[in-house]
Amino acid sequence: MINVKGLKKSFGKNEVLTGIDVDIAKGEVVVVIGPSGSGKSTFLRCLNLLEQPTAGEIYFEDELITQRKYDIDNARKKMGMVFQHFNLFPHKTILQNLTLAPIKVKKTSPAEAEKIAMELLHTVGLEDKRDTYPNQLSGGQKQRIAIARALAMQPHVMLFDEPTSALDPEMVGEVLEVMQKLAHEGMTMVIVTHEMGFAREVGDRIIFMDGGQIVEQGPPEQVFGAPSHPRTQDFLSKVL
Amino acid sequence: MKALKPWFACCLSMLMLFFTVIPLASAAQDNQNVITVGLSADFPPYEFHKNIDGKDQIVGSDVEIAKRIAADMGATLQIQDIPFDSLLPALDSGRIDMIISGMTPTEERRQNVDFSESYYISRQVIMTRVEDKDKYTSVDSLQGASIGVQKGSIQEGIAKDIKGAKLTSVDRIADIVLSLESGRVDAAVMEGPVAEGQVANHSDLAITSATIPDSDTEMAIAVKKGNVELLGHINGTLAQLKQGDQVKKFVQDATALNSGEQQKSNNIFTIFWDYRQYYAKGIQYTLLLSAAGVLFGFLIGLVISLFRLSNMGVLRWIAVTYTEILRGTPMLVQLLIIHYGIAQTFHIEFTVLESGIITLSINSSAYLAEIFRAGIQGVDRGQMEAARSLGMSHGMTMRSIIIPQAVKSVLPAIGNEFVVIIKESSIVSFIGVADLMFQAQAVRSITYSALNPLLIAAAIYFIMTFVLSKLLGMLERRWSVSDKR
Numbered sequence: 001m002i003n004v005k006g007l008k009k010s011f012g013k014n015e016v017l018t019g020i021d022v023d024i025a026k027g028e029v030v031v032v033i034g035p036s037g038s039g040k041s042t043f044l045r046c047l048n049l050l051e052q053p054t055a056g057e058i059y060f061e062d063e064l065i066t067q068r069k070y071d072i073d074n075a076r077k078k079m080g081m082v083f084q085h086f087n088l089f090p091h092k093t094i095l096q097n098l099t100l101a102p103i104k105v106k107k108t109s110p111a112e113a114e115k116i117a118m119e120l121l122h123t124v125g126l127e128d129k130r131d132t133y134p135n136q137l138s139g140g141q142k143q144r145i146a147i148a149r150a151l152a153m154q155p156h157v158m159l160f161d162e163p164t165s166a167l168d169p170e171m172v173g174e175v176l177e178v179m180q181k182l183a184h185e186g187m188t189m190v191i192v193t194h195e196m197g198f199a200r201e202v203g204d205r206i207i208f209m210d211g212g213q214i215v216e217q218g219p220p221e222q223v224f225g226a227p228s229h230p231r232t233q234d235f236l237s238k239v240l
Numbered sequence: 241m242k243a244l245k246p247w248f249a250c251c252l253s254m255l256m257l258f259f260t261v262i263p264l265a266s267a268a269q270d271n272q273n274v275i276t277v278g279l280s281a282d283f284p285p286y287e288f289h290k291n292i293d294g295k296d297q298i299v300g301s302d303v304e305i306a307k308r309i310a311a312d313m314g315a316t317l318q319i320q321d322i323p324f325d326s327l328l329p330a331l332d333s334g335r336i337d338m339i340i341s342g343m344t345p346t347e348e349r350r351q352n353v354d355f356s357e358s359y360y361i362s363r364q365v366i367m368t369r370v371e372d373k374d375k376y377t378s379v380d381s382l383q384g385a386s387i388g389v390q391k392g393s394i395q396e397g398i399a400k401d402i403k404g405a406k407l408t409s410v411d412r413i414a415d416i417v418l419s420l421e422s423g424r425v426d427a428a429v430m431e432g433p434v435a436e437g438q439v440a441n442h443s444d445l446a447i448t449s450a451t452i453p454d455s456d457t458e459m460a461i462a463v464k465k466g467n468v469e470l471l472g473h474i475n476g477t478l479a480q481l482k483q484g485d486q487v488k489k490f491v492q493d494a495t496a497l498n499s500g501e502q503q504k505s506n507n508i509f510t511i512f513w514d515y516r517q518y519y520a521k522g523i524q525y526t527l528l529l530s531a532a533g534v535l536f537g538f539l540i541g542l543v544i545s546l547f548r549l550s551n552m553g554v555l556r557w558i559a560v561t562y563t564e565i566l567r568g569t570p571m572l573v574q575l576l577i578i579h580y581g582i583a584q585t586f587h588i589e590f591t592v593l594e595s596g597i598i599t600l601s602i603n604s605s606a607y608l609a610e611i612f613r614a615g616i617q618g619v620d621r622g623q624m625e626a627a628r629s630l631g632m633s634h635g636m637t638m639r640s641i642i643i644p645q646a647v648k649s650v651l652p653a654i655g656n657e658f659v660v661i662i663k664e665s666s667i668v669s670f671i672g673v674a675d676l677m678f679q680a681q682a683v684r685s686i687t688y689s690a691l692n693p694l695l696i697a698a699a700i701y702f703i704m705t706f707v708l709s710k711l712l713g714m715l716e717r718r719w720s721v722s723d724k725r
Binding site for chain 2: 048050073074076077079080081083085087088089090091100101104105106146149150153
């Protein structure tokens with residue numbers, strides 16, 4: 001579904017990604033872990049071109065999205081993204097947050113968009129918040145709404161950029177629960193996270209990144225249970 | 241959408257106000273057979289405002305002459321009240337056909353316009369406070385005294401020749417009176433009949449016995465240079481008037497008409513009540529000007545701020561140049577350039593109201609553009625990323641996500657700008673828009689009360705800005721619904 005070849009990204013002289021090759025299959029849940037500054041967030045943000053890669057190619061559903069003149073909005077419609085800081089639209093109600101993009105971008109009828117939105121609010125357990133504004137919600141609720149907002153576009157893949165890092169510890173659970181439900185439903189997911197327990201439980205594949213490249217990858221049992229690379233071993237010994 | 245409604249209501253009411261007043265203001269144009277005379281109607285008995293049967297009219301001997309000329313030509317007369325200073329530019333730019341405003345044909349003026357035969361000769365007198373009447377018996381006694389004159393007038397030139405005198409030039413006759421009464425100037429050089437009118441209405445003023453040598457001045461009618469045809473008509477009418485010595489009679493009649501105006505009381509409340517219609521009309525224009533200025537300024541300012549934040553260098557350059565020039569030059573200069581300069585250079589004639597609105601709009605747009613820029617840059621970057629990640633285009637994101645948040649965050653600053661515009665709109669009275677300031681000046685010249693009409697105007701301006709600030713405060717609170725925790 002997503003194929004990345006020789007992806008490089010520099011900010012000025014600072015080379016953040018030094019060459020990444022990875023293929024993500026439909027229905028796969030890929031969890032990216034690694035120390036701070038290893039480039040995992042940058043890698044994720046390159047997948048929907050929120051960061052413009054310096055070099056390399058990215059294919060999404062067999063289309064080369066890194067080519068010039070490619071209409072990236074077209075790909076973004078099918079790639080949901082969830083941010084560390086939620087980024088809900090503060091001047092819109094919860095329902096409007098969910099229906100805005102479907103109505104404007106996909107030209108869904110308002111009635112249909114509302115129907116989809118209400119189903120999603122039901123899924124994340126926040127139906128009663130439909131007419132409130134984001135600032136009236138707790139962090140955990142905001143992130144669940146942010147997930148629902150991305151899902152309202154009915155994407156083919158979901159990208160999660162440290163979705164629980166800005167949350168108070170007692171709210172992490174409710175967000176992970178929603179993500180887990182999503183994984184069980186067969187959604188293709190790429191998740192950057194520090195929640196090792198969650199990664200182990202939900203991930204089909206774990207990618208360990210360090211120094212702007214993929215150091216080791218494989219099923220969770222292998223990466224967590226028997227890491228082969230010394231840097232992976234070192235990192236895991238610190239976080240587990 | 242709910243949060244936007246008060247704003248739309250606001251815009252809508254502004255527009256409605258705009259369209260109800262515009263036709264009333266710009267009617268009666270575009271008639272081949274109209275002759276427009278420009279005059280500075282604060283010069284009794286030659287030209288002045290008078291309340292006749294509850295209606296404000298411009299009357300005086302010059303107006304009578306203008307009527308006669310128009311009648312002889314079979315044309316309809318239209319009168320434009322323009323400050324004396326701005327009469328020549330108005331003629332030059334073709335906004336008026338002729339000036340009949342007690343104007344003396346000096347060499348300097350002859351270089352720019354053509355004059356008719358002279359129709360009246362006036363003598364100059366020295367006016368002063370009653371207690372100083374005997375102090376200034378000759379021109380020589382004026383040495384070291386400060387003298388008030390009207391800016392751009394022939395008296396200014398005469399006073400310049402008085403040895404050792406210090407000159408204070410002001411816009412209006414009423415300002416000279418105020419300066420005399422408050423002791424800021426010691427004496428004033430004025431046209432005889434004009435001074436007589438003032439003395440009749442101010443018991444603390446008097447005309448001295450001093451005579452000014454070589455100060456008799458002719459009055460003539462000015463037309464645009466080379467307009468021989470009109471000049472011929474004018475001279476024909478003047479010749480006829482001269483035969484019956486009619487101009488003198490016009491001046492006498494006008495002097496009588498003017499002295500009948502004597503105010504029963506110059507009490508501030510009486511003035512306000514008697515001239516409430518003037519002020520009401522002035523308020524209407526001031527509100528129209530400010531509302532249109534803010535509305536168009538808002539829209540233009542938004543576009544300029546987007547230019548400023550654009551990726552294209554050319555657009556950024558345009559925006560920076562636009563804002564810097566407009567913020568770096570006085571609004572009065574902009575107003576005069578738009579009103580007279582554009583008419584002269586491009587032959588596009590805006591009405592005074594249009595010129596006023598254009599000036600206020602572009603001027604406020606420059607300030608609002610900077611306010612918007614700060615607002616847009618103040619919106620969290622994550623908002624743009626989140627919207628783009630949902631497949632929304634850049635423009636779509638700006639429209640439905642970034643700009644609404646930016647506008648909301650800068651609403652207090654926009655309200656502030658609205659208040660500033662209401663106050664600064666008073667500047668358009670300079671070209672003759674009948675706004676609150678203009679009406680206050682008219683009332684000053686009618687009532688001979690120099691200060692009270694201004695105090696009334698100040699009170700009205702204050703009430704308007706104060707009420708507006710309160711209303712904006714309420715609007716702001718309603719908009720902040722989504723900020724509640």
